[in-house]
Amino acid sequence: MDVFIAIVQILDSTIRLSVPLLLACLAGLYSERAGVFDIGLEGKMLVGAFAGAAAASVFHSAFLGLGMAIVMSVAFALVHGFASITHRGNQIVSGVAINFVAAGSTIILGQAWFQQGGRTPALQPGERFEAITLPGAAAIHDVPIIGPIYSELLSGHSILVYLAFAMVPFTWWVLFRTRFGLRLRAVGENPAAVDTAGISVAWLRYRALICTGVLTGIAGAYLSMVQNGGFVKDMTAGKGYIALAALIFAKWRPVNAMFACLLFGFLDAAAIRLQGSPLPLIGKVPVQFMQALPYVLTVILLAGFIGKAIPPRAGGVPYVKER
Amino acid sequence: MAQAAIELIGINKSFGAVRANRDINLEIARGTIHGIVGENGAGKSTLMSILYGFYQADSGEIRVGGKPASIKTSNDAIALGIGMVHQHFMLVDNFTVLENIILGAESDALLKKSIAKARSELERLEREYGLEVDPDAIIEELPVGLQQRVEILKALYRGAEILILDEPTGVLTPAEADHLFRILRQLKDQGKTVVLITHKLREIMAITDNVSVMRQGTMVATRETSKTTVGELAELMVGRRVLLRVEKGEAEAGAVKLAVKNLTVKDSRGVTMVDDISFDIKAGEIVGIAGVAGNGQSELLEAISGIRHAVSGSVMLDGKPIDLTGKADPGELRDRGLAHVPEDRHHVGLVLAFEENENSILGYHDDPRYLKGPFLNIDAIMADAKDKIEKYDIRPGNPRLKTANFSGGNQQKIVLAREMEQDPGVLIVGQPTRGVDVGAIEFIHKRLIAMRDQGKAVLVVSVELDEIRSLSDRILVMFAGRIVGERGPEATEGELGLLMAGVERQEAAE
Numbered sequence: 016m017d018v019f020i021a022i023v024q025i026l027d028s029t030i031r032l033s034v035p036l037l038l039a040c041l042a043g044l045y046s047e048r049a050g051v052f053d054i055g056l057e058g059k060m061l062v063g064a065f066a067g068a069a070a071a072s073v074f075h076s077a078f079l080g081l082g083m084a085i086v087m088s089v090a091f092a093l094v095h096g097f098a099s100i101t102h103r104g105n106q107i108v109s110g111v112a113i114n115f116v117a118a119g120s121t122i123i124l125g126q127a128w129f130q131q132g133g134r135t136p137a138l139q140p141g142e143r144f145e146a147i148t149l150p151g152a153a154a155i156h157d158v159p160i161i162g163p164i165y166s167e168l169l170s171g172h173s174i175l176v177y178l179a180f181a182m183v184p185f186t187w188w189v190l191f192r193t194r195f196g197l198r199l200r201a202v203g204e205n206p207a208a209v210d211t212a213g214i215s216v217a218w219l220r221y222r223a224l225i226c227t228g229v230l231t232g233i234a235g236a237y238l239s240m241v242q243n244g245g246f247v248k249d250m251t252a253g254k255g256y257i258a259l260a261a262l263i264f265a266k267w268r269p270v271n272a273m274f275a276c277l278l279f280g281f282l283d284a285a286a287i288r289l290q291g292s293p294l295p296l297i298g299k300v301p302v303q304f305m306q307a308l309p310y311v312l313t314v315i316l317l318a319g320f321i322g323k324a325i326p327p328r329a330g331g332v333p334y335v336k337e338r
Numbered sequence: 339m340a341q342a343a344i345e346l347i348g349i350n351k352s353f354g355a356v357r358a359n360r361d362i363n364l365e366i367a368r369g370t371i372h373g374i375v376g377e378n379g380a381g382k383s384t385l386m387s388i389l390y391g392f393y394q395a396d397s398g399e400i401r402v403g404g405k406p407a408s409i410k411t412s413n414d415a416i417a418l419g420i421g422m423v424h425q426h427f428m429l430v431d432n433f434t435v436l437e438n439i440i441l442g443a444e445s446d447a448l449l450k451k452s453i454a455k456a457r458s459e460l461e462r463l464e465r466e467y468g469l470e471v472d473p474d475a476i477i478e479e480l481p482v483g484l485q486q487r488v489e490i491l492k493a494l495y496r497g498a499e500i501l502i503l504d505e506p507t508g509v510l511t512p513a514e515a516d517h518l519f520r521i522l523r524q525l526k527d528q529g530k531t532v533v534l535i536t537h538k539l540r541e542i543m544a545i546t547d548n549v550s551v552m553r554q555g556t557m558v559a560t561r562e563t564s565k566t567t568v569g570e571l572a573e574l575m576v577g578r579r580v581l582l583r584v585e586k587g588e589a590e591a592g593a594v595k596l597a598v599k600n601l602t603v604k605d606s607r608g609v610t611m612v613d614d615i616s617f618d619i620k621a622g623e624i625v626g627i628a629g630v631a632g633n634g635q636s637e638l639l640e641a642i643s644g645i646r647h648a649v650s651g652s653v654m655l656d657g658k659p660i661d662l663t664g665k666a667d668p669g670e671l672r673d674r675g676l677a678h679v680p681e682d683r684h685h686v687g688l689v690l691a692f693e694e695n696e697n698s699i700l701g702y703h704d705d706p707r708y709l710k711g712p713f714l715n716i717d718a719i720m721a722d723a724k725d726k727i728e729k730y731d732i733r734p735g736n737p738r739l740k741t742a743n744f745s746g747g748n749q750q751k752i753v754l755a756r757e758m759e760q761d762p763g764v765l766i767v768g769q770p771t772r773g774v775d776v777g778a779i780e781f782i783h784k785r786l787i788a789m790r791d792q793g794k795a796v797l798v799v800s801v802e803l804d805e806i807r808s809l810s811d812r813i814l815v816m817f818a819g820r821i822v823g824e825r826g827p828e829a830t831e832g833e834l835g836l837l838m839a840g841v842e843r844q845e846a847a848e
Binding site: 191192193194195196197198200201204205207208209210211212213214328336 | 390392393411412413416422424426428429430431432433437438440441442443444446447448449450452
């Protein structure tokens with residue numbers, strides 16, 4: 016039974032750890048499906064995390080924090096759009112620039128406003144998103160198997176966790192069942208076809224980037240207002256890049272993206288859980304190795320185990336009317 | 339004359355210093371097929387793009403159905419009943435036919451309803467015009483001819499009364515082109531107006547009611563097709579008399595330069611594309627290989643020029659074998675005097691992002707003439723490039739210009755100049771004039787015959803039957819990977835056409 020409880024606990028933290036990845040991954044899905052590569056997911060998440068925590072602690076409201084996180088993240092997404100859609104700049108350069116600006120400005124503004132070494136003040140109850148207990152969770156807690164799964168694994172997460180997982184079918188529905196989704200996928204494959212059909216390529220891509228901004232904003236808010244009790248500098252710690260890796264791994268499909276992010280989350284959770292404890296047959300493994308494991312596996316998985324991942328054909332190329 | 343579907347009055351359009359359209363006047367009668375001919379860069383496509391709202395004219399007036407129209411975007415053009423089939427299809431390759439058809443014209447925010455509506459509408463269009471296509475097929479799995487049909491259906495679905503087709507037969511096989519013409523006639527019978535942009539004069543003669551000729555951005559003439567000739571149109575296009583069939587003397591064939599024996603080649607999927615082929619080419623003759631595209635000609639060229647492995651057989655160059663297992667690289671063959679002008683100049687023949695002078699020595703860049711120690715001798719390369727530009731009349735004559743900015747005909751001249759100026763013993767040319775205009779075709783044909791008269795062995799592979807008949811001293815016809823017949827240059831088009839279709843295979847195989 017101890018093993019079972021341990022597994023449930025690992026899976027529980029798998030869910031918590033994969034949420035920011037999943038939100039960022041879906042965010043990237045919207046922009047890349049529309050043909051705009053977005054390496055700036057990391058920066059937008061960071062901006063969202065900072066803006067969310069700062070607004071929440073100043074206005075004492077979690078929802079105002081979330082709103083501010085989304086607004087600021089969308090603003091950065093629009094900057095990316097302005098550079099790479101309107102002015103046809105290099106999308107990678109623009110994305111990297113956004114990451115730098117985000118990393119620097121969050122620390123400077125944090126220090127100027129709160130004088131806590133770049134941190135935001137610790138969030139008080141009411142300023143962060145609390146765990147939601149699903150109905151009946153306490154009642155069936157002691158039922159074997161089902162009890163722990165329901166009350167530990169499914170219940171007791173914040174609203175943002177449920178939102179993130181709800182975004183998976185929603186994104187699938189938008190992409191494959193709506194007019195907007197059809198056009199969005201088309202503009203990522205052949206923008207000239209969209210243009211000659213009488214639809215504005217630029218406006219369509221801007222809308223895709225706004226979707227991206229909203230989702231990275233939520234991802235950032237999750238980091239600073241759920242997982243952590245405030246903003247810490249560079250708290251995204253490469254999650255934006257892992258999300259991009261997961262996106263390729265998922266071949267730009269929403270349901271695959273969920274499984275990819277759960278896998279990366281699981282590796283992370285297992286690494287944390289197994290730190291310091293001896294493994295069967297191998298013995299004690301250095302902490303650093305366990306920490307590196309998710310990244311090593313990422314490389315291996317991306318290098319050999321996903322088959323051919325075909326990106327949207329017009330990805331990375333600014334649209335210019337041919338002469 | 340019937341009522342005008344479209345009137346263009348005084349249209350001007352400049353791109354920077356280039357005046358693509360100058361004071362164009364054009365009237366297209368309703369219910370007719372109207373051809374617009376002109377060389378590449380004459381401004382045909384620009385004019386049609388203005389009509390379709392892709393570009394905006396600097397000045398001038400457009401009238402549709404007698405009423406002045408303001409066409410600022412493609413949406414405006416669609417609303418006025420103008421549809422366009424672009425030269426490069428505007429389709430999303432991994433979407434289905436239905437998804438492509440509704441894109442931008444969805445009737446509902448949810449796809450389900452839009453697709454259901456489109457499906458029944460499509461069935462009606464298919465019945466009405468005989469345009470059959472599987473609505474659920476993925477575009478990239480359809481042959482080119484069907485993809486084009488989807489483009490036509492797309493325009494009709496949007497209620498097009500006026501259909502513009504830009505170089506529609508460039509990518510089609512002769513049979514597909516015939517089918518397209520039948521469709522266009524049917525559209526005309528139903529009262530639609532068709533505008534056909536092309537540089538192939540035979541097509542104009544075959545199908546149009548009226549024809550307008552453009553040259554260097556101006557509209558030089560409009561004729562009733564029945565009252566003009568190919569010769570007159572060619573002259574109007576180029577601005578001087580053009581020889582449609584170059585004159586040449588008898589071939590004086592010498593020793594065998596290239597001997598192909600029992601050559602068998604498979605493509606990357608493992609399908610046998612060249613099946614036990616034997617032939618030889620002598621010095622001082624042009625051998626033409628005719629055939630419908632996809633009957634093994636590409637693979638044959640690639641094997642001989644050292645790009646593709648052969649399964650079995652041998653190729654002798656000047657009496658010495660070429661290694662066909664892939665060890666002979668094209669560079670080695672070049673050194674042995676075999677020059678190759680590839681079929682696909684964009685992907686194989688040129689690096690489009692390079693400057694003209696760089697492409698003019700590509701593959702020969704390690705020749706001591708172009709080197710100064712370990713470095714490129716830029717002065718020598720530039721002088722060489724200028725020399726070729728002059729000799730081959732490559733325009734614009736700027737060796738520093740990016741190759742992508744040259745027209746198709748001039749790009750082809752760059753490749754030809756590079757290969758011919760190496761003075762090879764054997765010259766292999768794939769599709770010498772694909773996408774090249776009349777004036778340049780004449781030039782290229784003259785050059786090829788000059789090579790022959792200098793005693794070179796020349797192999798020409800082309801899907802243009804006229805070209806094969808005009809150039810070749812001997813014609814080989816390929817069908818399904820085999821040579822199904824050999825004929826002299828006097829062979830009729832009908833005779834060759836039957837061979838190309840594999841009809842006389844039994845008698846001809848001998």
